[in-house]
Amino acid sequence: MIAHTPLLGTDNSARTALFSSLLDRLTAQVPGVVHAIAMSSDGLVLAATKSLPADRADQLSAAVAGQVSLANATCAVLDAGVYQYTMQVMAAGTLVIKPAADGTAFAAITRHDGDTGQTAFHLAEIANQLGTAIQPGQRNGG
Amino acid sequence: MPTAAATAHPPAWPTTMKIVVVGPPGGGASSLVAAVSDLPVTGPVGREFGRRTLGTTVVYLFTLAQSAWWLVWPGTLIGAHAVIVVVPTSRLPEAYPLLDATAGSGLPYAVVVDRFGDPVRHHPAEIREALATDPSVPVIACDVRDRAAAQAAFTDLVSRLRPHQ
Numbered sequence: 318m319i320a321h322t323p324l325l326g327t328d329n330s331a332r333t334a335l336f337s338s339l340l341d342r343l344t345a346q347v348p349g350v351v352h353a354i355a356m357s358s359d360g361l362v363l364a365a366t367k368s369l370p371a372d373r374a375d376q377l378s379a380a381v382a383g384q385v386s387l388a389n390a391t392c393a394v395l396d397a398g399v400y401q402y403t404m405q406v407m408a409a410g411t412l413v414i415k416p417a418a419d420g421t422a423f424a425a426i427t428r429h430d431g432d433t434g435q436t437a438f439h440l441a442e443i444a445n446q447l448g449t450a451i452q453p454g455q456r457n458g459g
Numbered sequence: 460m461p462t463a464a465a466t467a468h469p470p471a472w473p474t475t476m477k478i479v480v481v482g483p484p485g486g487g488a489s490s491l492v493a494a495v496s497d498l499p500v501t502g503p504v505g506r507e508f509g510r511r512t513l514g515t516t517v518v519y520l521f522t523l524a525q526s527a528w529w530l531v532w533p534g535t536l537i538g539a540h541a542v543i544v545v546v547p548t549s550r551l552p553e554a555y556p557l558l559d560a561t562a563g564s565g566l567p568y569a570v571v572v573d574r575f576g577d578p579v580r581h582h583p584a585e586i587r588e589a590l591a592t593d594p595s596v597p598v599i600a601c602d603v604r605d606r607a608a609a610q611a612a613f614t615d616l617v618s619r620l621r622p623h624q
Contacts, residue, residue: 359538
């Protein structure tokens with residue numbers, strides 16, 4: 318359980334570069350998306366859009382990690398199957414969280430007039446690409 | 460001072476380290492992180508996040524000091540290198556389940572005994588005995604609201620909890 322995708326201290330530069338480009342494309346393609354991050358299962362930042370300063374990205378990643386672990390626990394309590402999405406609607410915008418199968422999670426923040434449906438769809442696409450994206454890293458690491 | 464042999468080989472410590480700081484709600488875990496973090500601490504009560512740079516190592520701190528801690532315990536521990544259990548002297552029994560879970564995780568851990576509001580000032584050895592922790596587990600007593608004391612305790616513990624390769 319604890320060893321689930323251990324990412325600290327390993328070389329994730331290829332993975333980070335890929336995620337950064339995917340996140341930057343997300344903010345470019347979906348109107349209203351202002352920030353996005355990719356978070357590893359340990360709650361630390363894998364990649365973030367250039368719009369987010371490093372300190373803010375670290376804080377957002379930790380906040381998302383808390384939500385992901387609580388959402389997973391809630392799914393288990395409810396016996397409701399796999400955790401799919403979280404949408405946190407705020408006065409100034411919406412935080413959309415999409416967990417991936419390996420414990421990684423992707424999150425985007427849209428303005429209040431942003432298209433959250435499109436945002437969720439694109440985050441899911443990024444999460445689905447993960448299956449192939451992590452293969453090289455795992456081979457190099459092993 | 461490091462020896463010539465030590466400086467010739469850069470330390471194999473990770474450049475990033477994740478530590479989960481657990482304790483009974485309102486028992487000093489959040490105060491410890493607030494005292495040592497060089498970022499403003501964020502997050503809901505009992506689920507705070509802090510970050511501290513020590514030398515070349517960035518230490519990421521995640522607190523778990525809420526009543527339903529067991530619900531998010533496995534998720535919070537993912538990727539963690541170590542656990543610090545903050546135990547208020549006046550509420551030792553509340554820490555027993557946390558200490559059991561921490562010991563069961565197999566991760567290196569240490570105990571910070573928070574002396575805030577404790578007029579008796581028990582000796583750490585007495586507290587170690589009361590908690591029945593293994594002799595290899597570091598136990599440090601301090602008032603975590605005393606910034607200097609908390610910083611000293613924290614840096615000492617990080618150096619002892621760092622993974623050695």
